[in-house]
Amino acid sequence: MSLAVLAVCRICRRRIVPEGEPLYPGVVRHGGRGLCGLHARLSDPEVERIELARLYRREPSRWMKRAACAPAHVDPEIFHPFDHDVETHERARRVCKRCPVRSECLEDALETKDAFGIRGGMTAPQRARLAKQRKGDTP
Structure with a gap:
């Protein structure tokens, strides 16, 4: 199991992992532009x-x-x-x-x-x- 952390969300500071990497406690999916999936929807x-x-x-x-x-x-x-x-x-x-x-x-x-x-x-x-x-x- 890979525990690669890509970065932290620029807004909420939660750890984010790239697409395809497994999720584990305390991390969320990467949504692009250095943001988590939730905040990537913002302009x-x-x-x-x-x-x-x-x-x-x-x-x-x-x-x-x-x-x-x-x-x-x-x-x-x-x-x-x-x-x-x-x-x-x-x-x-x-x-x-x-x-x-x-x-x-x-x-x-x-x-x-x-x-x-x-x-x-x-x-x-x-x-x-x-x-x-x-x-x-x-x-």
Whole structure:
């Protein structure tokens, strides 16, 4: 009997196994996109909203309270645009550019493998490339 665990669901954090593998206590079927069978039925925007809500529910670190994006007058939606609107990305980057905790934000995004939005002045693909470069630089 194989006890291969593919991953954990990005939403419910239950262990998931690939199709064809036997189920055992505490695991569920893989539904695709890093989600269990139940949550795979959600659309990508719904999954993203749930993940963002989880991210913002966590206890803010001290540096988060000093962030340029923390005040209520800054629209948080500019950091998580659903389209590739260049103007929106530039507005977010301008806020990040003047942020006193930009490096802490970027490091947190890299550490938590945040795959959405603009953090530390970088988009998710830019952060992924940076993480890959750093991984290649380490012995």
